[in-house]
Amino acid sequence: MQIYVAATSPDSSSFLARGASDRIAQDREGDALEMLGTVVPVRAGAEIYGEGDTATAWYRVQCGVLRTCKLLPDGRRQIEDFLFPGDFFGLENRGEHSFAAEAITAATVVRYSRPRLTAAAASNSRLAARLLDVTLEQLGKVHDRLLLLGRKTAEEKLTTFLLEMLDRSPDGDAIDLAMSRTDIADYLGLTIETVSRTFSMMKHEGVIALPSAQHVVILDRDALEEMSGDE
């Protein structure tokens, strides 16, 4: 099983006081947040919580890959996000979860009880700022996906997806896809057939190589970026 490195770029405009804005350092030193969490192991394919379950906690991925998804009554599915080590999920203030969270690979997650989090944030302003930061980061990410889902073509969606996965991959030009074609399709608002066909097309054009269905090698990153529609 591959290990993904969390993308934790320090953000200069963070809501944290300047000297404390380096999240990586903070993670190492073990801040207030770390004291509150409970480590929970999850089997591959298992559900951490379902859509509609009472939301009692926030979570963070320690290792493994997960997905959060939502269903329409007739079974159509939308994957909200793929989650890698370092990612938070379950961030909601509604009474119940509006997405389900499921483990794609075997995983470990850290569980932060919401009442405890609320109480701790009330007396620790740095923790409160941190929670806000995490939430704002998620919001920014989701915003980008609106444009992708609403306005991009299949080819643009898939190249954007690959570049995104590449950013989170330890390797510079190879991606180990932990998720199935179905997951990718439901993430991008496409069908598995279109995902597969678009992969094949990119392969034939020499932009990527596909040693196996799960293993993607980027051959021409520039071309990929051009195809993503973002520039």
Place this chain on the structure above:
Amino acid sequence: MQIYVAATSPDSSSFLARGASDRIAQDREGDALEMLGTVVPVRAGAEIYGEGDTATAWYRVQCGVLRTCKLLPDGRRQIEDFLFPGDFFGLENRGEHSFAAEAITAATVVRYSRPRLTAAAASNSRLAARLLDVTLEQLGKVHDRLLLLGRKTAEEKLTTFLLEMLDRSPDGDAIDLAMSRTDIADYLGLTIETVSRTFSMMKHEGVIALPSAQHVVILDRDALEEMSGDE
């Protein structure tokens, strides 16, 4: 010009301490947030900030209707949200705004300088909790739109949109659309032609009436809800 009433349903699972969770009452009494804001009038069509502008403040709509939108280099546009009185916008922690904010009608917005907000939140835990709540609410709203953009049909998108507008309308069964067909199309990931055709179809089926392009009367709410795909 029509006046919209902000949808401010108290949320029992708020991050605010229980006795203070009624946002409506809070707004009336004038909390810490109110002290920090500057009222800014905006002309119809004017831009409050552009995509890529340095993000220096958060905002809240006092009156009028605005939109936040994002462009692809080739001109394709995605509207992130329509904003009505009471709505917050500009909530970001990246250095620059990832969406532009524009006034659809003449409007007044309240501007909250970010450095001042950060400082105030650091010493006022109730304000910090409030900011987190506002952000989480936005996150929840955007999540619902992912499913709409990724998996719903044109008809489902438009009925969902109408029900959404109806919820925010002062009237029980009539909607005054402040935005153009182009705006609606860019909000739902469709073209103006498809929006127009779908409206016509719904009119012919007797689900809605269209006394004018801007005025929609809901004739059969149940049918509309059934058509939205959500149940």
Place this chain on the structure above:
DNA sequence: CGTTTAATTGACCAGTATCAACAGGAGTGG
């Protein structure tokens, strides 16, 4: 009123979905 812009409607087209067949690997049992 005439002019301009927004919305509607129509004809046609394209991108993506659907339906269906086939191929490739992984696991299982003989």
Place this chain on the structure above:
DNA sequence: CCACTCCTGTTGATACTGGTCAATTAAACG
């Protein structure tokens, strides 16, 4: 070790939703 099965992914043929281009109507504004 090979054959069989199952499952996932790929490829092909065809259909259809929604997009594009164009013409018409309606509304807004001077």
